[in-house]
Amino acid sequence: MTAATPDPAPDFDRARCSVAATLAVVGEKWTLLVLREAFLGVRRFADLQRALGAPRAVLTDRLHRLVAEGLLVRVPYRAPGERERHEYRLTDRGRDLHPAVVALMQWGDRWLAGDGDPPLALTHRDCGAPVSLGLRCAAGHDVGGPREVTATPTGRPAETPATPPG
């Protein structure tokens, strides 16, 4: 396993890699921040623009892109005494990115926050307890990190499963 041979990379098809594929959808600048705001309930263009401070052109591009990819839907609404407008709402597809955004937040809280409490605390709505994100296996064990995980490329008889040395 910790062999000295130059075979540290599992030779799977990187073009099919789900991390790359996901980043192709949400990896551009501002996109994940737009989703963060969406998770906080922000839906309107102007609110997003104020919250993020992103250039308007970029914001429209990201929103259109997210709609095209099916993470948001553009829904008409009419506030009392106003004309019809549109707002952007999360779809299931978009909502399912919540763990990714929380993971980034959690890392920032742990390593970047200036040893105070984190800017935003997440609690379970039903019981009030703080929530956190973790890897666990189907047998119920907590998984501590990449070293406890074996990555096996599919479509091959698992000749050289990759377990990183660290």
Place this chain on the structure above:
Amino acid sequence: MTAATPDPAPDFDRARCSVAATLAVVGEKWTLLVLREAFLGVRRFADLQRALGAPRAVLTDRLHRLVAEGLLVRVPYRAPGERERHEYRLTDRGRDLHPAVVALMQWGDRWLAGDGDPPLALTHRDCGAPVSLGLRCAAGHDVGGPREVTATPTGRPAETPATPPG
């Protein structure tokens, strides 16, 4: 909660937001893919370059940046019959981003993989069971999504905690 008032955004200090802070470190193009390779055990410049296909100049920039931020360390090594070289190894700080990368992968597996099995399967090293990432609260409940989470800005008496309507 689902009030018609235009107050969908919790008025916390976005400049301190951990998602933004984290993305400032790992949000540039290629950075998270470099980390994916690191989690798979790839450590050498040439292997990274081959695996990713990124422009060399960009790759050196990202690696230097990750070292400067303390997610990787540049460690000298000497393969038998070769001169001394350097490789890039994860630090604790870097390893702790594993959940974020797994979250992205999991989303891609669910929503982007062409209804086959995912390109890369992760299993628990000790027991062989598949691993997955999930939010849970300190009381042990599984948290299903953003709607079951309450976000409270700190530094304020929680006047308007944000629980997104949808």
Place this chain on the structure above:
DNA sequence: ACCCTGGGTTCGCTTGACGAACCGCGCGGT
């Protein structure tokens, strides 16, 4: 008739990514 607000688009400029070429070190071979 005038102004305001929301959701854009357009424009010129700067920053960043890209690919191909080039470079320097130190090993092993001849």
Place this chain on the structure above:
DNA sequence: ACCGCGCGGTTCGTCAAGCGAACCCAGGGT
């Protein structure tokens, strides 16, 4: 002593992306 090679870069010219400021249009309010 010299050659060639592989690793880990750097340099360069081109092209795409992000930026801020300005402009625009629809509809409502006054």
